[in-house]
Amino acid sequence: MTPADGPLARFALELRALRDTAGFVAPSVDQIATRTGIARSTLYAALRGQRLPTRPALSALVTQWGGSETEWLTRRTETEAALQALRAEGEAAPRAAPAPPTPAASPAERPTEPETATPVKKYIVNKEVDEAVAEDMREWLRGVRLRDAESQTMLQEMGTQLQALRARAGAPTLRQLSDQIRESDFPGTVGVATLSTVFNGKQLPKWTVLRVIVEVLGGDAEQWRDTWVRIKAIRDTLL
DSSP states (O other): OOGGGOHHHHHHHHHHHHHHHHGGGSOOHHHHHHHHOOOHHHHHHHHTTSSOOOHHHHHHHHHHTTOOHHHHHHHHHHHHHHHHHHHHHHHHSOOOOOOOOOOOOOTTTSOSSOOOOOOHHHHHHHHHHHHHHHHHHHHHHHHHHHHHHHHHHHHHHHHHHHHHHHHHTTOOOHHHHHHHHHHTTOSSOOOHHHHHHHHTTOOOOOHHHHHHHHHHTTOOTHHHHHHHHHHHHHHHTTO
16 A cells, blocks of 8 residues: 555555554554444554544544544545545546447458557546645645644643743642632533643633633733634634
């Protein structure tokens, strides 16, 4: 299997590369199947380029091997579109009517070296289309990666600023902060695990959650709204 075999092959090869990058600590396909309940045959089919994995199957592989689930789901959508385009092209290709039977030639009329027709033109056209689709996919993926990197940087900066606000508020523990939120007018709870991901810049919380965190820590929530809106706008383009 090589990249020249088409979008499905390229997707499978990139998935294998992710597994290889994860190194020896990466769980095996069998281990992932056991943990997630997804059939081994389904996971192996994705790595062999036999079929495009379902979203749950892809998410299971990518998250276990340290990849970005958002990025890989975007790749899957792009690969699926490329495959559909190729199928549509094949269905739209005109079919030549069968040629009428040709009377058998006498030995004297038969050419010494008969010409053999080779379907080169169709192969070349399909290859050019495939390469064009692949280039579009690479260009789109580059844009997705840049936007994802930008949003991750902004998230980390927001987490750092939240840590500074927390320090100015007397450095309450996450448990204490969670209890303070529960005692406030906030209609719900914010657990320690959620607070940890927010302060470490790993998750963009809902605006209502960020607002109550800032307010409990004595900050001005409106000063954080623009940053939250910018990050949210970027991440929405990645879905």
